[in-house]
Amino acid sequence: MNLGKILDNVDILDIYGDIDIDIKSVEFDSRKVKNDGLFICVNGANVNGHMFINKAIDNGAKAFLISEDVHMVEGYTFIKVKDIKKSMAKIASNFYNNPSENLDIIGVTGTNGKTSITTFLSQILNIDHKCGVIGTIKIYDGIYEIPSQNTTPESLDLQKSLYNMSKNKCEYCSMEVSSHSLALNRIDGVDIKIGIFTNLTEDHLDFHKNLDEYRNVKEQLFYKTSKANIINIDDESGRIILNHIKDLNTPYYTYGIERDADFMAKNIEMDSNGIYYTLVTPTYEAKIRVPVPGKFTVYNTLSVIGACYVLNIPIETIKKGLENSEGIEGRFELVKNDKEYNIIVDYAHTPDALKNILSAVKEFSKGKIITVFGCGGDRDKQKRPIMGKIVQENSDVAIITSDNPRTENPKEIINDILHGINNKINNYIVIEDRKKAIEKAINIAKKNDIVLIAGKGHETYQIIGKVKYDFDDREIAKKFIDTININN
Numbered sequence: 034m035n036l037g038k039i040l041d042n043v044d045i046l047d048i049y050g051d052i053d054i055d056i057k058s059v060e061f062d063s064r065k066v067k068n069d070g071l072f073i074c075v076n077g078a079n080v081n082g083h084m085f086i087n088k089a090i091d092n093g094a095k096a097f098l099i100s101e102d103v104h105m106v107e108g109y110t111f112i113k114v115k116d117i118k119k120s121m122a123k124i125a126s127n128f129y130n131n132p133s134e135n136l137d138i139i140g141v142t143g144t145n146g147k148t149s150i151t152t153f154l155s156q157i158l159n160i161d162h163k164c165g166v167i168g169t170i171k172i173y174d175g176i177y178e179i180p181s182q183n184t185t186p187e188s189l190d191l192q193k194s195l196y197n198m199s200k201n202k203c204e205y206c207s208m209e210v211s212s213h214s215l216a217l218n219r220i221d222g223v224d225i226k227i228g229i230f231t232n233l234t235e236d237h238l239d240f241h242k243n244l245d246e247y248r249n250v251k252e253q254l255f256y257k258t259s260k261a262n263i264i265n266i267d268d269e270s271g272r273i274i275l276n277h278i279k280d281l282n283t284p285y286y287t288y289g290i291e292r293d294a295d296f297m298a299k300n301i302e303m304d305s306n307g308i309y310y311t312l313v314t315p316t317y318e319a320k321i322r323v324p325v326p327g328k329f330t331v332y333n334t335l336s337v338i339g340a341c342y343v344l345n346i347p348i349e350t351i352k353k354g355l356e357n358s359e360g361i362e363g364r365f366e367l368v369k370n371d372k373e374y375n376i377i378v379d380y381a382h383t384p385d386a387l388k389n390i391l392s393a394v395k396e397f398s399k400g401k402i403i404t405v406f407g408c409g410g411d412r413d414k415q416k417r418p419i420m421g422k423i424v425q426e427n428s429d430v431a432i433i434t435s436d437n438p439r440t441e442n443p444k445e446i447i448n449d450i451l452h453g454i455n456n457k458i459n460n461y462i463v464i465e466d467r468k469k470a471i472e473k474a475i476n477i478a479k480k481n482d483i484v485l486i487a488g489k490g491h492e493t494y495q496i497i498g499k500v501k502y503d504f505d506d507r508e509i510a511k512k513f514i515d516t517i518n519i520n521n
């Protein structure tokens with residue numbers, strides 16, 4: 034594509050060299066640059082991309098998008114802009130021909146429930162149509178599935194995936210929209226038809242100044258949508274957002290259990306196999322069954338039904354998709370075993386998620402609840418003691434361990450958790466090594482007890498320092514149970 038065309042509507046400060054040249058690829062990582070490429074120099078959290086201009090030249094770059102003064106190399110084109118992330122988002126949608134215009138994108142934001150909702154949605158929409166997925170676990174472009182690096186990718190990667198979805202004849206895309214992606218311009222220029230708000234609770238206060246700012250950032254999604262916004266009005270932040278957006282041209286729908294909403298669940302029943310409720314919508318009622326336990330599944334599926342309603346998906350298809358749902362990887366996932374151990378792996382890594390998962394487990398537990406959990410390093414420190422308190426108060430035994438310590442000292446993270454623990458109650462153990470912590474939990478569990486391994490869900494790694502080591506809670510639990518089998 035002609036560089037001039039790629040730069041359409043980009044706010045440019047200065048140009049050095051020729052922009053009437055053909056560009057074959059656009060990258061923001063010098064290691065991925067190919068012949069006749071445009072390299073976008075991002076000054077990141079770890080390194081400054083402007084340092085890799087020579088490396089990009091070696092790999093075939095012809096042009097550079099910069100925001101800092103660099104040595105302009107003769108024979109190459111340099112375009113200086115003020116805001117690299119905003120410019121990159123514009124370039125990305127130009128280069129991939131605005132692919133979001135060819136898709137009905139449903140964007141989901143909120144602290145908890147995004148992966149669950151986007152998965153349910155794709156399970157329903159893929160029955161009669163093709164629906165791509167972008168989220169924490171994977172990107173699915175209609176043909177291929179690739180594991181994700183971020184919940185919402187950088188604009189260039191995002192637009193490339195949307196382009197592939199459109200090429201692969203997807204009609205829909207169900208996408209998680211993280212607060213980071215809104216704040217860092219990753220979804221600028223993406224045409225989103227429906228926005229869903231789940232809830233807002235403590236998380237990411239390392240990145241956002243406070244909960245108000247966190248909510249304001251999330252609210253931005255609902256000004257970008259064109260077809261409908263779907264808001265959880267049982268959540269206080271949901272009501273605040275609704276108040277701000279209700280006079281926009283985009284129609285809105287509400288969902289909830291406790292308040293009068295457009296999509297409501299009545300006569301809710303729950304057991305260890307799932308949830309059952311009567312759905313009340315503006316035009317019909319229906320019996321809903323979902324084989325995924327937890328009250329939060331009621332909320333998650335109500336929002337999904339709201340989006341399907343707006344998209345005119347028949348209720349029979351919605352019911353079929355939900356009833357046949359295989360659940361969500363790493364969310365309330367039972368570790369299958371031929372002995373009678375009840376082990377659940379779940380991705381709860383925020384105070385609210387832990388509270389919810391523990392209350393769901395409590396609903397049908399006939400024995401003790403043994404919870405293994407930790408907190409991620411280089412992330413919100415404020416949530417650590419709150420998570421400790423919630424787990425101690427809602428478990429018979431709390432085993433405090435490491436999650437992904439990243440560049441922090443795991444002992445210090447555990448110390449932060451211990452600040453929320455009442456040391457007069459003797460129901461907690463600290464075992465820093467997560468593998469040993471899981472083994473201990475299974476060791477002390479008796480018939481009818483439930484072992485909840487929280488925080489890492491689908492993750493197949495543990496990040497220690499900057500290195501990702503193989504680590505899968507489910508595999509470790511399963512292997513240990515098999516060992517017990519041999520010893521007995």
Ligand SMILES: CC(=O)N[C@H]1[C@@H](OP(=O)(O)OP(=O)(O)OC[C@H]2O[C@@H](n3ccc(=O)[nH]c3=O)[C@H](O)[C@@H]2O)O[C@H](CO)[C@@H](O)[C@@H]1O[C@H](C)C(=O)N[C@@H](C)C(=O)N[C@H](CCC(=O)O)C(=O)O
Nearest residue numbers: 061062063075077078079080082085183184185187211213
């Ligand atoms: C703090 C943060 O957001 N970091 C993101 C950021 O990385 P960075 O800015 O630190 O990159 P960097 O390593 O400093 O490198 C700067 C630039 O130099 C380039 N580079 C680097 C090395 C080299 O040899 N050549 C080169 O060109 C890099 O490609 C990059 O463009 O840009 C990367 C590429 O897009 C992201 O993958 C990365 O997310 C990291 C993995 C991360 O953990 N992010 C979290 C905080 C995050 O974004 N989370 C949200 C919310 C999660 C949720 O709760 O749902 C998410 O959406 O994932």
Ligand SMILES: Nc1ncnc2c1ncn2[C@@H]1O[C@H](COP(=O)(O)OP(=O)(O)OP(=O)(O)O)[C@@H](O)[C@H]1O
Nearest residue numbers: 144145146147148149169329364379380381386390
């Ligand atoms: N609607 C909900 N409200 C509160 N907790 C929930 C809800 N849905 C799921 N959870 C809990 O939160 C955990 C994470 O759920 P999920 O992965 O769907 O959230 P997410 O918003 O995608 O998280 P992330 O920000 O990491 O992408 C689940 O394992 C479950 O314990």
Ligand SMILES: N[C@H](CCC[C@H](N)C(=O)O)C(=O)O
Nearest residue numbers: 382408409412436437488489
């Ligand atoms: N998307 C979340 C994932 C947290 C998962 C947990 N295992 C951790 O590492 O803290 C985040 O980046 O904050």
Ligand SMILES: [Mg+2]
Nearest residue numbers: 147148169184
């Ligand atoms: Mg997610």
